[in-house]
Amino acid sequence: MNFHIVVCAGIVPDPLQTLESTTAPNGPGIKNEMVLPAVLDPWATSALYEAANLAAKNSGSPQNPSKVWLVSLGPKAKLQQVMMSVAQKASFELVPIDGPIGGFPDAQATAAVLADTIAAIPGLEPERLLLFGGWESATRGAGVTLQLVGERLGIGDQFQGVDAIDMHEDGSFEVLERVEGGKHQVSVCAGAPAVLGWATGNLAEPRNNPQQGMANMRTIMPALQKAKTVALEANGLNYVSVSLPKQQRTTRVEKNMNAEEIAREIVEWIGAK
C-alpha cells in the first residue's frame, strides 16, 4: 500500500507569545508579527507527524513509494528558519510558496493558492492523495481553509478533528473524529482521495534526528530557492471581528485554603471563562 500525502501547514507566531490584534492598512493584523518567533502551526504539525508515520508504516514499493509533501505558504526567510526546527523530526519534501502571510489572510484566496500549488506537484497521483492539515490553527484559523482546498481539488470525503486513522488492507480506512461531548465518531472511508483535518493525533513529538534533517535539507534548500512568489487577493473582504488566543492569569497567594477549596475555586474560575 502506498500513499501520496500532502500536508498543508502554515507558519504562525509561536502561541506561547502574548498576541494582540492590531489594525493594518489591509485589515486586522497581529501586533509586531515580524519580530515574534514563528513556528509551524501546532495543529498542522500534528498532521505532519501523522503523515510521516503513516508513510513510514506503509512505505509502498521502490517503484511506487509513499511520499509526504509539506505545502507551506509564507515569507521565504521565515519558512527557511522554521524548517530548521521541523526538518529533523520527519521525512518530507517541502513545497514552499513565497507569500506575504501575516495577520488574518482571506481563506478563499489562501485556499486557491494552495490548491493550485498542490495540483501542480510533479508526480502527485490524485487518486492516492490524502490531504492532511490542522483542524484548527493556533493563532489565525478561519476554520475553513483546508475544506476549501479539498473542494477545489474535487475531494468530497472530508474529516475534521481527526485523532486517528487506521488503514485497511483493501485501501479503505477508519477515522476517529472528535465530536461534541468528548466522544469520537467512527467513520469508514472507501479510500483515497480524502481530506483529514487533524486534531492532536496520538503521536509524541519525534526526537530531533540530525541525519533526517540533513536528508531533508537536500531537497528543502533547492525548493526554497525555486519557490514561486504569490500575492494573496484581498477580495474586498470585510472583517467583522477577529480574535486571538488569550493568556489569562491571576496570581494570588493563599495560606489557609485546603486542596478541595482550591480545586473548587479553580473549577468555578474555569466555568466563568
Next chain:
Amino acid sequence: MSSAPQPIEVDRPTMEVDIVCAGFGPATGGFLTTLTRAWSENPGDPAFESKVAPGMPLQVMCYERADDLAAGVSGVVTRGEGIRSSFPTLEPAEIPMAAAVKEERVFYLLDPIGARRSTLLRFVDFVLGLGRKAWVKHYSFELPWTPDFLHKRGGMVLSIGQFNQWVGSKLMAGGLAQIWPGTPVSGPIFDGNNGKEKRTVFGLRLADQGVDRNGVPADGYMPGMDVRARLTVVGDGPVGAVGQKLDEQFGLPAGHARREWALGMKMVIELPEGSELEAGTVWHTFGFPEPEIFGFLYVHPERLASVGIFVPSWMGNPQRTAYRYLQHYIQHPLLWRHLQHGTLRSWGAKSLEESGKRGEPFLTGDGFARIGEGSGSTNMLTGSGVDEAWTTGVQLGMAVLGLLRADKPFTQENLAATYEARRRASWVENGAREAENARNGFHGGFFRGMVGMALAGLTGGRLALRASIPPAPKQIRPFASNVSGRLSVQRAAKVALDCGRPLHDALMSARGWPEIAFDGRLLVTHQDALLMGGKVQAIPGFVDHVVFLDRQRCIACQDKTCIAMCSGQALALGEDGAPTFEREKCVHCGACLWNCAQSPDGERGNIEFAAGSGGLHSAQN
C-alpha cells in the same frame, strides 16, 4: 561523592562533516558569514570541496541549544565596527528593533528608598542633594560628559534575538551552512590519549534524547550523534558545555582564571503611548538599586525599550536576587516617569564572563578554535562584547579560508599562525589588554572600583589599580555574619514561611526594600515573567542540565545563593535541605555556575551546568 550523570557507553550514530560549530551567536555568525560569502563568490574554488563528501561543497554544520536562532538574550548597544566591516552598507532599519545611536547619557542614581547605602555613598547623596534643584533631577545626577571609552558613537542599539535571526536567514539562504536549533551539544570528542600538552578535538557529541532527568535511557531513547569534523568551532558562550569541557580537559593558560562574572537581566518594555524617548536613546546608570549594580536603558524603534541591570560576582552579598532588584530599578524616578504604564513584552537573563583577557582560554588546538565571549573577547572597560565576538568569528573565518586555499590541515600550529596571529594584531586584542585590569578596583569596593575604571579608561589601560581577585565562590560573603544580619534573616525566614515566599525575596523586604505593587502589566511576579516575558519551556526527553555535585555540601550550605540568584526560579529549597532543579523553568542563564559558595576545589562551585534543551522562547531579547 558526585551525583553528576555518567556518560552512557553505547554505539552512537556518527556523521562526518568538514566543519562543525557549537552555538549560534554573534561570533559564529561572523565566522559563517565570512565563510559563506567567500564560497558564494566562487563556488567552484577547489578549496571549498568537501573532503568527507567528494564532489560536494564543504559540509558545514552548526548546532544551537536554544529552540530557535532568535532566542538570544540581550539587548545591546554596540559600536558595530566589526559588524559594519562585514556589511558595509548596513542600515539599522534592515534589522527589526535596530536603531542608530542618537543620544548617550550617563546618570548616577540617588537612592529614593533608603534601603542600603554605605556611609560614603550617603555622604555623596547628601552633597548632591544640596543642589537638588540645580543638578539633581528625578533622584539622578547626570554626568556632564560621557567618558570616551563608554561612547558608542556611530553605533547601533540592537536586539540580539532579531540580529541573530537576520544573520541566520542570510546564512541559510547562502546554502553553505546548516544551522540547527534545538540541538544541545554535550561536549567535544577528544582523543582517548589527550593530555594537556596535546590539545586535540575531533568534533562534537550531541546530547542524548529520550532519557529521564538523570540521563537514564527511557522511551524513545536516541543516543546523541557524534559529529566528527576536521575543524570544530567553539562559540557556545561563557557557560557553554563544549567550552567548559575544553577548559576542564586542557586547563587555562598560565595565570588565567575565570573568576569575574555578572548576571545581565533585562526587560523589553513597550513604552506608553506618547513616550518622549526616541529610538537610539542610550542611558547608562550606576548607584542604584545597589552601588554595585549598573543599569541601562536602550530605546528601540516602535516604542520598545530594553531596560536592565548587571549583578556582578563582586557584589559579595549572597542575597543576589536579580529579578527583585530589576523591579526596583525600573521604578527609580528617572526611569519610572518613562516606563510607568508600559507593558512587559519580553524578559530574559544571561551570564556575562567578565574576566575578559584574564579568562582567555587556549584559543586553538589540533582541530579546534574558540571564538566569541567564551574565548575571552568581551571588553569590560567599554562594556562591549557583541562586536568583539563577531570580529573574532570573522578573524577565524579569514584564517580558515587561508588554510583551505593553501590545503593545510587545521592543526594547532596552523590555526595559531593564522587565527591567533590575526586576533593578536587586531583592535579586539588591543581593547582586551586595555581593559584587562580596569575592574580590579571593584574588589576593594565601589568607590575604589570607579576610580580604577576611570584610571584605566582615561589612560588606555596604562594605569590601573592592583587587585588579588578571589575565585567566584570566595567572592560571596558569608550570610548574616553579624548580629543584625542574623536577626534580619530570622525575621525574613518567618515572613517566608508565613507567606510562602522565597527567603531571598523576604530578606529584601526585611532590609527595607518596599514590596512590589504588582500591576499585572509591567510589574509582575517572577513566575509570571517566565510566562509573559520569557515564554520559558523545555521539551521532555533531555537530562537535567543543572546537577548538584555533592549534595551534602549543598545541605550544609547556609547561603544557598544559587537559589536567590536563579533567574527563572528553577532552583528551590528541597525537603532534605539541598536545592531542587526544575528544568522546565530554566532560562539557561548559567548563574548557578558561579553563584555557589561551596567549592570542592577552591576554584569552582559545587554545581555542574551542562548541555540542556529548552529555555526562552522570545525573539525580542
